[in-house]
Amino acid sequence: MKPKRIEEDIQELTTRYRPIISFRVRKALGVQNTDCDDLVAEILSQVLEKIKTGEFRGESSLGTFVYTITSRRIVDYIREKTKVMKYAPEPLPYPDPQETLEAKEMSEKVQKALSRLKPRYREVLYLYYYQELSRDEVAQKLGVSSRKVSELVNYALKLIRKELKV
């Protein structure tokens, strides 16, 4: 990828990678962490800077390049915080999707879809996602095959996705 071409596509790159970087950062630091936005902006500018200065030579894909910068910055951030706070900030494992209006709306649609599911789909989702049992454990509990559990989970997800598209 030539620097000239990249200059023209800066906007496109930002649009494409901002949500991915943001997802990775929030997963590592927690959605409630107020430093997330700053960190994402910093990573993006680092990426663009490195591309401009020709540090990205196209040896790997651009995605891998962005991933590497993101991961390094996350590690640095945790290291800095550990020095100051003694302990690194522990992200909440599964925060309620409220961080953006879009996440909130999607979550409401998911709730609606969940309440409409037939009992057997609700049961399998509860065991698999809420209780975090493996497919084999769910299969044993329900007296069905592991493959059947996959089918049930996939079909339930399909029904939920259908609701999300409405």
Added chain:
Amino acid sequence: MSKCKFENLIDGYLLNKLSERDREAFEEHYFNCSSCFQKLQERDIILRTIKNHPELLTEEKAEARKPLLVTLRKELAAWFTPRQLALAGITAALFLIIIFALVPRNQAPGPNFSLTDEETVRGSSITLISPVIDMNQIPSSFEWKKLGENVEYQISIFNHELLWKGTTKENRIVLPQEVKAKMIPGEKYSWQVKAFAPDGTLIAVSSRVQFKIAAQ
């Protein structure tokens, strides 16, 4: 959206079940694969919603909240095809028609209940035609509506007590002279008709109607 081999790692990644190596491989992958990233975002919302609202998956309220008829319809739909359901409906309707419309017609007339000789009657009744209002003179005949063939009618005329009782198979009876002679102008009288089947069963009773004979 094509199926990607990394898709199977989405749940493991979100539930923090992947090995360090797989986790890093998957992270690098979703930085490169927009299809997987889109699915990851979607699954993340679904998973977090489940984690924060487990009651939606465990409580029976989702079923209970639905109106009974909707639930019943869904249950029936699960067992029968629409065609079978329609057939079952028609059969049930025919069955009800037979039970409630045809069967009673073939039965003997239902029993009638007369609690006393007063007017309390349950069951079919006899309509009295004449006399039902005040009369200018002593009536010579009494008439009522016919119930059917082979019915015997018993007519009773009362002042304060039973004055006369007669029977006929017609729906009219002429008052005998000796009875007429006992009736006094200016007095109040009442009459009632009972119908009996050939076997002597009481099948209908009229109400007891009062009339007054005008004073001369």
